[in-house]
Each structure stands twice: as C-alpha cells, then as structure tokens.
Amino acid sequence: MPLLEVEDLRTEFHTEDGVVRAVDGVSFQVDSGKILGIVGESGCGKSVSAMSVMRLIPDPPGRIAGGRVLWKGQDLLSIDADEMPQIRGREMAMIFQDPMTSLNPVFTIGRQLGEVLDKRFGLCGEAADERMIEVLGHVGIADADQRLAQYPHELSGGMKQRIMIAMALLCKPDLLIADEPTTALDVTVQAQILQLMKQLQKDSGTAIILITHDMGVVAETCDDVVVMYAGKVVESCGVFGLFAGPRHPYTRGLLDSILQSGRSKDEPVPTIEGVVPSLLDPPTGCRFADRCARVETQCRQQDPPLLELEEGHRVACHIPLDGV
C-alpha cells in the first residue's frame, strides 16, 4: 500500500470572476521513503494539490470539491477537521518557499523547536535542549546553542530553511511536503539544502513530496515525478524513465527548453509557444491542445484520461510520443 494515494482530487476557488478549478481531477501516489517531485509552471496547481493533501486550503474562498486523499489507507478528506492537527506535524510536515511565513517572528528559535518536542514527545528542559542542539548540528548549523536564543529575523534565508528542516527532523514525520524549498535561496545554499533533504530521506526513511519548477532539481533529487499542467496531471513516471523518454508533448517541451550547459545563443532556445489557458474557462478537451504541435481534432473534443502506457508510466495524451 502506498503511503499516500491521491485520487481524482478537485480543489476550486470562488472568485469575483467565477470558479477557478485550480486542481481538476488530480491523482498520484507517494511510496514510503521515496521522494516524489511535482513539477510544473506557475498556476499549474502543484502547490494547491499539496495544500489540499494537508487540508490547508483557506475556505472560503477555496473548497475541496471532490476526490480522496488516502493516508495509510484512511481518507483524510472525510475525517473530522479537529483530527487533522494530530496528523499534521506528527505524521506529515510541510516546509514552504519562504521560511519566514512558517516561523513565528516573536518567539526564539529554541522556543519554536521546543514546542514541537514538547507536543510530540513530551520532552522538555535539558533533554529537549540537547536534542535540539544535536538536530541543528545535523542540518549544518554551527553554534547551535546561540542560535536557539535568536529570533527568526536574525537569521539568513538559508539558515531559516535549515531551521524548518530541523523542525521536520524533530517531528520525524512519515511525509515531508516541501513547496519550492530552495527557490528563494542562492545556488550554493540550494545545493546544501537538497543534500540535506536526501540525507533526511536516507537516515529517517521520510518520504518527501518536493514541489518545484526546476527540472534540474527534480533530476538530482527525486525518485518519481508528476508533471502538472493547468490543474491536471499530464504525465507521471520514475525519474529515469521521464528524462529518458517523456511521452507527453508538454513534458518534452519543458525538457527541451532547459538550457543545458554548452548551449549558446547561436541556436535559439526551443520554446513552447503560446500561454497557459485560463482556469476560469478552460477549453474543452486537452488543455495543452492550443500549444501542441501534434494537435488533432480529437484533442479539442475529449479530455485525455491519464492512462498507464507502460508499467509505472502514466500519460494523459491522445497522441502520446513514442518515448525513448
């Protein structure tokens, strides 16, 4: 049984202009101890999917309109809202692009980390301090005892992201959802944080959902990948299979537009022409149809279902590429 199984998830937002179906029938699964990458461009619904799994969608204006989120076999969408905080923080944890939004500015780092230990393990006093210093060491923070007395604003972005990962380490969650955790960081610090997340997976067996727009980050970190476009999953596959032989034209386009080293301006960058359709009034049929070079009549009439074309490789396309 997968650790997490998301089935036909639908999340919508009610706006003045109408209903935005930000996540429209999304399915994916996360296996124990694996890193799943969810990749896509802004507005594709990758963050909203993750927030829905955690049941953190602000309601109103948001609403989870349908689907199931099976966590160890139990549907999180049907349990009482009061039970969610028990699961969040103990079994699942989340880190965000901007760690400032998740750290409370008025409390010291020590107090915020201590609260986790107290609530989760009933650990406080010296034993808690020792554990915190040990974990801060693991995430590469020197002078840990001094850091515990500092406030979030006294730390750099990379340092704050390390604190968030330390917090996740303290909880020992089964699943860590990381939403663009390195996007705001410098490339040298990004490399450190990604290494740290891989370490966390290896040492504690924590499964990770890594949400990112960066195919390089996916290639270096993830075991499995889900590619989203305009609120839907267009392709999902193991990381090697996806990079070796993408079968959805959008995935192909994304991979082609990466600026590989050695490329120069003598040749134009391959691009995906056109723009993402509005989710207020999405076109019938395949949402990528208007930008797709392979488009045929059928594509504009029927929404392509996500089908397993080879073992572990699912694609939502009427005319999929050959792969390899």
Next chain:
Amino acid sequence: MTEMSLMEVRNLRKHYPVRGGIFGRQRDTVKAVEDVSFHLRSGETLGLVGESGCGKSTLGRTVMRLEEPTDGDVLFEGQDLAHASATELFALRRNVQMIFQDPYSSLNPRITIGEAIREPLDIHRLGTTAERRDRVDELLSAVGLSPTVQNRYPHEFSGGQRQRVGVARSLALRPRVVIADEPVSALDVSVQGQVLNLLVELQQEMGLTYLFISHDLSVVEYLSERVAVMYLGRIVEIGSRESIYAAPAHPYSRALLESVPIADPRRRRDRVPVLGETPSAVNPPSGCAFHPRCPFAVDACRQAVPKLEPAGHSTDTDHMAACIRQGEI
C-alpha cells in the same frame, strides 16, 4: 581606453552608510561595489553573475547612474557618465538603457503600454507626434506584440508579454548599450526561452551591446561572450564564456558552477557542496572575502585582498582571476 571597447568602467565604487542610534550617526559602511573595472566591446554580451547581495544589481544601477557612484569612472565612447553634469547625463543616457527584472512593478499600471513605450520619446522630444506613433508601432512589432494592443493596460498582459513591453520601452531611444538586470528571472521556463530568443534577435538586428546581470548561470552561459563573476562587491574572475565555464580559475566560480543542478538523473552525484553562506557585506572577511568558505584557503588569503591577474593555465588572454593560489589548485 581599450581599443574597440564601447564602454569602460574603471575602479567603480559604491558605498552606503549604515546608520544607527538615536542620532542616526554613520556607524559603518557597506561596500556594495568595490573597485570594479571592466569594459564592454561593441556588439557583445558581458554576463555578470553572482549570488544575492554580491552587488551585481547595484553595479548595474551605478553604471547607469541611477545610483551616484562613490568613486570611479564610467566611460561611454570616452565620455564619463559618472562625472557628467545633469544635461550631459540626459544626453548620454540615450545611449545606455536598462531592462528590469520585475515586469509587474516596472510598468505604471495607470498608463497604457503604448504610452509607456512612447514616454522616453516624449521626454527626449524625439520626432513629431506622428513619428512617435509610428515608432511605437515599430517597437511593438519588433518585440513580437501586435501594434493593436497599445491601448491596453499592463494588467491585461501576462508576465512574458509585460517583459516584452519592458524591452520595447528600453529600445525606444535606440540605445547602444542595454543593461538587463535579471530580465527573465521572474518568468516560467517556457516563457523565459521566448524572451531570451527575443533578446538575441534584437541584439543581432540592432547591434546592441548587453550587460546581462543574472544569478542564473545557465542563462548567462547561453547569452554571453564574456562572463564576470562577482562576490561581495568585487569581480573575482572574468574571461570568455568558454574559459569561465570549462576552466574556472577561482574556487568561488568553481563552487558556483558545481552547485548548479544538472537536468539529467544519470549524471546525479553525491556532491560535497561548498560550506556556509555569503557573509555580510558590512563586515566582510579580511583578505580574500571568500576565504572562510574556500577549501584551498591558506594564511596568506586572510592577509591581503587578491588582485585580478591573468589566469596562468588559460589560453584566453582576457581571462583574469583574483586568487593567489589559482596556479596551484
């Protein structure tokens, strides 16, 4: 002045006071740009890379004189922008224009995009009303937008389209040099490629010279003939794109290049990432500012600031690095 160079920056410095206390007395100085020299050859792209806070944006703004330089010269065809009077500067600025990162905040939401593109022409009183109207049409077509959209407002456009408007506006005065500060960083990959292709096309058509500022090493590699790497206010290495990317001489350039994720899972490796983070520019480390993070640092690195010197192993005569151990490592 080097032959053929269109623009030359000499020993440029930009320092900011750090004030504190109830009387707001100056306590310290941030040396955002410290003793930076480089030149731009006509028609080339010089990429300026570095991480946040290294001073690359301040350098761009100081070259444009959007920030008053603390010291140094900025020569455009021999005329000094850094010391020009207001009138001289007004005339010189026609030759040097800027594209900004954020296509959302760099356009005034209350004026149509046609007006935004025409504004520089109005300010510089170029051409008749009819000529200005034609020029706006021409610029919109040049950046791949239909001239019919000129009566629309910025909010009606996507990020990529707004950046096209930003590019059109920067080209209105037919500048020779364009300073582009992270122009594609806010854009999604599929759109980023479109804007990069546009910048290359325009460069070829109009013979533009770019100073391209970015934290993204892949984008800089793609666009540039030459590359300068900045760390804590100084250029630590400069050379041809091939030298910097294939044979970086400075340990910081190496660390930076090794940190870039490779979009190929078969080449995945367990990296030993460079330790720590960029220190504060208020109190930079002594000597070579990179020494606390550098695996090759020796005592001498803590003593004196290393000068840019020719990279010994390189066949590229323009390749310079500021590291006393560059020959040994």
